[in-house]
Amino acid sequence: MPLVKGSKSQPGGGGSAPDRAALDSPDAESRWTAARALGDDVDAVPALAAALGREDVPRVRGAIITALMRIGDPASVEAILPSMRSPDAGLRATAIEALQALPEAVAPFMARLLDDRDSDVRLLATELARNMNASQATRLLCDLIEREQHPNVCAAAIDVLTEVGTPAALPSLENCALRFASTPFLPFAISVAIARISGAEGR
Amino acid sequence: MDDPKVGASPADRITPEEVQRFCEFLYRRTGMSLTEGKRYFIDRRLQERIAATGSLSFQAYFSLLRADADHEIEHLINSFTVNETYFYREDHQLRCMTESLLGAIVSRKKPGGTVRIWSIPCSTGEEPYSIALWLMENWPKVDDYNIEIAGSDIDTRALKAAAAGIYGDRALMRLSRDVIDRYFRPVADGNHQIDEGLRNSIEFTRANLVDPRDVAQYRDFDLIFCRNVLIYFDDASRRQAAENLYDCLRPGGYICLGHSESMSRISPLFRVARFPDAIVYQRPEADNG
Amino acid sequence: MDDIGTPPKARVLVIDDSSLVRLYYRSTLEKAGFVVEQAINGIEAMEKVLSEPFDLVLVDVNMPRMDGFTFLRTLRTSAGDVATIPALMISTESETEDATEARAAGANFYLVKPVAENELLRHVCVLAGATL
Numbered sequence: 001m002p003l004v005k006g007s008k009s010q011p012g013g014g015g016s017a018p019d020r021a022a023l024d025s026p027d028a029e030s031r032w033t034a035a036r037a038l039g040d041d042v043d044a045v046p047a048l049a050a051a052l053g054r055e056d057v058p059r060v061r062g063a064i065i066t067a068l069m070r071i072g073d074p075a076s077v078e079a080i081l082p083s084m085r086s087p088d089a090g091l092r093a094t095a096i097e098a099l100q101a102l103p104e105a106v107a108p109f110m111a112r113l114l115d116d117r118d119s120d121v122r123l124l125a126t127e128l129a130r131n132m133n134a135s136q137a138t139r140l141l142c143d144l145i146e147r148e149q150h151p152n153v154c155a156a157a158i159d160v161l162t163e164v165g166t167p168a169a170l171p172s173l174e175n176c177a178l179r180f181a182s183t184p185f186l187p188f189a190i191s192v193a194i195a196r197i198s199g200a201e202g203r
Numbered sequence: 204m205d206d207p208k209v210g211a212s213p214a215d216r217i218t219p220e221e222v223q224r225f226c227e228f229l230y231r232r233t234g235m236s237l238t239e240g241k242r243y244f245i246d247r248r249l250q251e252r253i254a255a256t257g258s259l260s261f262q263a264y265f266s267l268l269r270a271d272a273d274h275e276i277e278h279l280i281n282s283f284t285v286n287e288t289y290f291y292r293e294d295h296q297l298r299c300m301t302e303s304l305l306g307a308i309v310s311r312k313k314p315g316g317t318v319r320i321w322s323i324p325c326s327t328g329e330e331p332y333s334i335a336l337w338l339m340e341n342w343p344k345v346d347d348y349n350i351e352i353a354g355s356d357i358d359t360r361a362l363k364a365a366a367a368g369i370y371g372d373r374a375l376m377r378l379s380r381d382v383i384d385r386y387f388r389p390v391a392d393g394n395h396q397i398d399e400g401l402r403n404s405i406e407f408t409r410a411n412l413v414d415p416r417d418v419a420q421y422r423d424f425d426l427i428f429c430r431n432v433l434i435y436f437d438d439a440s441r442r443q444a445a446e447n448l449y450d451c452l453r454p455g456g457y458i459c460l461g462h463s464e465s466m467s468r469i470s471p472l473f474r475v476a477r478f479p480d481a482i483v484y485q486r487p488e489a490d491n492g
Numbered sequence: 493m494d495d496i497g498t499p500p501k502a503r504v505l506v507i508d509d510s511s512l513v514r515l516y517y518r519s520t521l522e523k524a525g526f527v528v529e530q531a532i533n534g535i536e537a538m539e540k541v542l543s544e545p546f547d548l549v550l551v552d553v554n555m556p557r558m559d560g561f562t563f564l565r566t567l568r569t570s571a572g573d574v575a576t577i578p579a580l581m582i583s584t585e586s587e588t589e590d591a592t593e594a595r596a597a598g599a600n601f602y603l604v605k606p607v608a609e610n611e612l613l614r615h616v617c618v619l620a621g622a623t624l
Contacts, residue, residue: 002338002339002345002346002347002348002349002350003335003338003339003350003351003352003400003401003404003405004317004349004350004351004404005351005403005404005405005406006317006319006351006352006353006406032450033450036415036443036446036447036450037415037416039415039439039443058471059449059472062442062446062470062471062472063446066439066442066443066446069438069439069442070439070443072439089553089554089559089560089561089562090471090558090559090562092554093554093555093556093557093559094557096556097438097442097556097557098438098439100438101437101438101439120584123584124554131269131270133266133270134262134266151606152584152605152606155510155512155513155605155606156510158512159510159511159512159513162224162227162511162512163224163227163228163511164269183606184606184607184608184609184611185513185516185605185606185607185608186606188512188516189512189516192512192515193512195220196220196223196224197220198220199218199219199220199221200218200220200221200224200261200262227511230532231509231511231532234532234536465535465536465539466535467531467532467533467535467536467539467557467558468557469557470557471535471557471558471562474566475535475538475539475542477539477542477543482539482542482543
């Protein structure tokens with residue numbers, strides 16, 4: 001019979017003190033294992049944040065962000081935020097994925113992020129409202145589109161409003177349509193958002 | 204004149220815009236694409252879930268769904284997919300295993316080498332036993348290698364049932380009479396028990412796929428079947444499980460997900476690999492991170 | 493009498509994580525007679541190009557799990573016909589470095605959002621080898 005009952009290989013293990021030090025290892029594999037072991041260690045956030053700042057292997061970066069995501073406290077959010085500014089599109093996307101899953105911890109940072117000098121940061125920050133409650137997300141995003149000059153940032157906000165926006169968003173959306181009436185795409189996007197919101201609420 | 208509200212449940216009519224919101228959410232979250240033609244089906248399922256959650260409107264239900272309150276995403280996905288477990292379920296992946304994957308896997312092994320396959324979650328054992336049966340019935344090289352099949356689950360009751368290997372007619376419905384006669388024997392209550400040799404050849408263990416410590420001892424797998432579990436996990440757990448699966452695979456090893464699942468909603472760690480019978484995912488061979 | 497039939501419609505894969513952007517491209521392109529499929533990120537896009545034939549991919553830069561550059565590099569290093577599918581990359585960035593990176597990753601052309609309908613159609617027709 002070719003079927004052989006295998007046995008589990010090496011013993012698992014690893015405590016947390018050795019793991020934090022291993023975040024610093026010259027060997028990527030050790031750093032990977034260390035990051036994965038620290039997702040339930042609230043005290044590891046400073047070490048994880050420092051490791052994230054210097055890590056350039058994408059897989060290890062991802063594991064560090066997963067660990068921070070699982071810890072999910074305000075310090076973890078602060079540790080992930082700088083990655084929103086990275087020139088690396090993959091790192092930015094991973095950061096947003098993680099932050100999006102932490103709506104309560106991210107909430108205190110939203111006003112500041114949506115007011116950032118960098119339009120790319122404002123654009124990415126709109127995604128973070130997607131998992132917030134509808135009224136909160138609507139308020140934040142409407143405040144944004146009322147004053148936002150950059151059409152792509154508005155477009156991103158409107159995409160989120162299409163999913164979560166309440167009727168309170170309608171006046172801001174209509175104003176936005178007027179301001180950007182002669183640009184491509186935005187009038188289309190706003191008309192879809194308005195139809196989606198109106199159709200979902202007013203019967 | 205009838206008052207249309209009397210006797211009508213609040214979500215009796217779901218508007219097209221509400222269906223669009225819902226479909227877009229489901230597509231973004233799971234990758235499942237519901238076409239216009241399935242409109243009636245969608246409405247029915249949504250109404251069931253709205254009623255089951257005691258929601259007073261679609262909008263109230265949608266807020267609950269977005270927040271995944273009380274694991275509503277799991278309930279919702281279950282209502283949209285068929286979740287029975289039985290032998291030779293999704294056999295196109297088993298066919299992919301013997302027609303495509305094993306060839307690549309053993310090309311890197313010496314004759315007599317070991318092929319390691321993991322079924323997680325294995326539930327009540329249909330999947331790991333199916334893998335074993337399929338290999339013996341369909342792989343010409345089955346005697347040339349040692350094949351280790353492990354089955355793991357977080358549910359110890361399911362594992363006990365898997366070890367006992369007793370199944371009713373429904374679980375066996377895809378098996379030929381010939382296969383049943385050769386590998387099973389009838390037992391009480393019209394059930395069949397799978398051959399003792401097979402029962403003894405599969406390592407059944409308890410493991411939590413999300414816990415890196417739990418799975419640290421599972422190494423060097425050539426092929427992992429991880430079907431119809433990741434889709435239910437929250438964002439952090441999905442990422443963590445994917446990292447664990449990556450770690451448990453050999454470089455170049457393969458993963459098969461469930462038919463409604465896609466790594467596009469789970470993790471960037473794996474390469475998409477297309478074969479005639481299935482799309483599977485591969486841990487990259489050379490590890491450049 | 494021979495029935496030549498209608499020529500097959502060119503197939504375009506629209507890859508963007510914004511549902512509104514996908515809807516916008518789809519309505520523009522379908523009106524012009526293209527068959528349009530969608531994907532939300534580079535991984536789903538790879539699954540689709542490996543499963544069905546496409547004449548062109550429109551790919552956004554900023555997407556979750558696999559961004560546009562990574563997708564293009566993966567596409568261009570794949571085995572078979574898939575590697576040579578024309579690719580129109582669309583980004584919010586107007587800086588030249590992004591356009592350079594796009595070319596290096598294997599994009600045939602690069603456009604900056606927001607893209608006007610006629611601009612989109614013109615470039616799609618050229619790259620997909622179709623005529624309006």
